[in-house]
Amino acid sequence: MKSILKISQLCKVYESGFEALKKIDLDIYQGEIFALLGPNGAGKTTLISAICGIVSPSSGSVTVDGHDIITGYRETRRLIGLVPQELTLGAFDTVWNTVNFSRGLFGKKPNPAYIEQLLKDLSLFDKKDTELRALSGGMKRRVLIAKALSHEPRVLFLDEPTAGVDVELRKDMWALVRGLNKSGVTIILTTHYIEEAEEIADRVGIISGGELIMVEDKQTLMQKLGRKQLVLDLKQTISSIPQSLETYQLELSSDGSQLTYTYDTASNRTGITSLLQSLSDQGISMRDLKTSQSSLEDIFVSMVRKDA
Numbered sequence: 001m002k003s004i005l006k007i008s009q010l011c012k013v014y015e016s017g018f019e020a021l022k023k024i025d026l027d028i029y030q031g032e033i034f035a036l037l038g039p040n041g042a043g044k045t046t047l048i049s050a051i052c053g054i055v056s057p058s059s060g061s062v063t064v065d066g067h068d069i070i071t072g073y074r075e076t077r078r079l080i081g082l083v084p085q086e087l088t089l090g091a092f093d094t095v096w097n098t099v100n101f102s103r104g105l106f107g108k109k110p111n112p113a114y115i116e117q118l119l120k121d122l123s124l125f126d127k128k129d130t131e132l133r134a135l136s137g138g139m140k141r142r143v144l145i146a147k148a149l150s151h152e153p154r155v156l157f158l159d160e161p162t163a164g165v166d167v168e169l170r171k172d173m174w175a176l177v178r179g180l181n182k183s184g185v186t187i188i189l190t191t192h193y194i195e196e197a198e199e200i201a202d203r204v205g206i207i208s209g210g211e212l213i214m215v216e217d218k219q220t221l222m223q224k225l226g227r228k229q230l231v232l233d234l235k236q237t238i239s240s241i242p243q244s245l246e247t248y249q250l251e252l253s254s255d256g257s258q259l260t261y262t263y264d265t266a267s268n269r270t271g272i273t274s275l276l277q278s279l280s281d282q283g284i285s286m287r288d289l290k291t292s293q294s295s296l297e298d299i300f301v302s303m304v305r306k307d308a
Contacts, residue, residue, distance in 0.1 A: 004030040004155060004186050005051070010060035012046055012210075020046040022210040024060070028155075033177070033187040035201035035218075043210040044190040045085065048157050052082045064155060078106050081153030083144050085160045091133040095124055098132060099146045106151035118146055121176050138169050145173060149180070156180065158189040162196070174200060229292050230272060232259040235285040242282050248275050 005028035012021040021043050028034050038044050049055040051062050053073055061068065067075040090098070100115055119125040122142045132140065141161070148156060158177070162170045177200065181187055191197055197204060198218065205215040214221070237256035248271065251260040259279075263270045279286070 001029040001032075003027040004065050005188075006061075006063045007047075007051070008061045010047070010050060010062060011058045012050060012055060013058045020210050021050065021057070024212050026205065026212060026215060028186060028188060029203075030186055031181070031184055032202045033181055033189070033200055034203050034205065035197035036188065036190045036205045036207060037197060038190070038207035042207045044207055045159055046210075047207070048082070048159050048188070048190065052080055052157060053077060078151065079154045081148035081151065081156045083148045083156070083158045083161050089132050089140055089143060092131055094129050094131055095119065095135075095143055095146075096128040098143060099150050102147040103150035108151045114152070115150065118149055121172075121179075122146055123172055141169060142172075145176070153185070155186045155188070158187065158191075160190055162191065170196075228263055228270075230261040230263070230275075231290050231292065232261070232279070232286050233288040234258065235287045238284065242284075244282065245275075245278055248278070 005026075007024050007026040007028075010021055010024040011019070013019050024047060036044050036047070046055060050057045051064075051069065053069055053076070063069070064076040064079050067079070069076045093101075096115070096119070099119065100110070100112075103111070103115065116125065119128055122145055124139070124142050124146060127135065127139060132143065135143065145161070156177075161173060174196065177187055177189075189197070189201075201218050203215065204218050204221055206213050234257055238252070239256055241250050241252050241259070248261055251262075252258070253260075261272070261275055263272070
């Protein structure tokens, strides 16, 4: 696949000596949805800000569709749209004028039909003549998204775009993101709503302490690191796990009524059949059994803890 965004050995060190980014290497493929996950202070916003020209990197390089973000900043800024975390909007201009002006800043010719459709997609068209100061926080967030898309960028950054917004906006925004992605726009998002990344992303990167500790296809990541558990509800409680069952590394609940067996989802043999036979040989009967698989959130938490 073709890389539209290439990051090489990117570092950011502030005057205080704090290393916000540590030799980040990352390729973003054209047309993908990439989710960047990490705790507060991990470096997510700094990385996006460096790519978008808001923060100057200390070393390393970034290219967007072959254009360097420093020597070819005009070209790269035309290719990029950014929805920041903060609500950075004026007060007295109207929605329409704000979005239309933003398009002009990037040298795009006026296109009222495009702006009208964009506002309709974001449920903003009925507010087009409303001053920004009169909008709710959720509506202002929609305006930020409209501004980021006003110049028809090929790469869209969404930095915690749904933090603190209503469910309706969240659904509208993800529907718009899917539509944009289908039209060829590359999406890079950071989010605390890990279930959203699990649902929408093609690949996932995990950043912690300024370091990119893992980048993986979402499904491959979950297959590699995901755990599946078989939970057995026993007909009669037991006080301890028989010695003959130690190889299965079972966990016994505190009240002795439940056994949990954890196994590798990628393994050809799970060991479940032999476990059930061994339980039967020990005279341990089951009332019920169920399986559960770890989510992307479980994987994320375990990776960050491992790196800490």
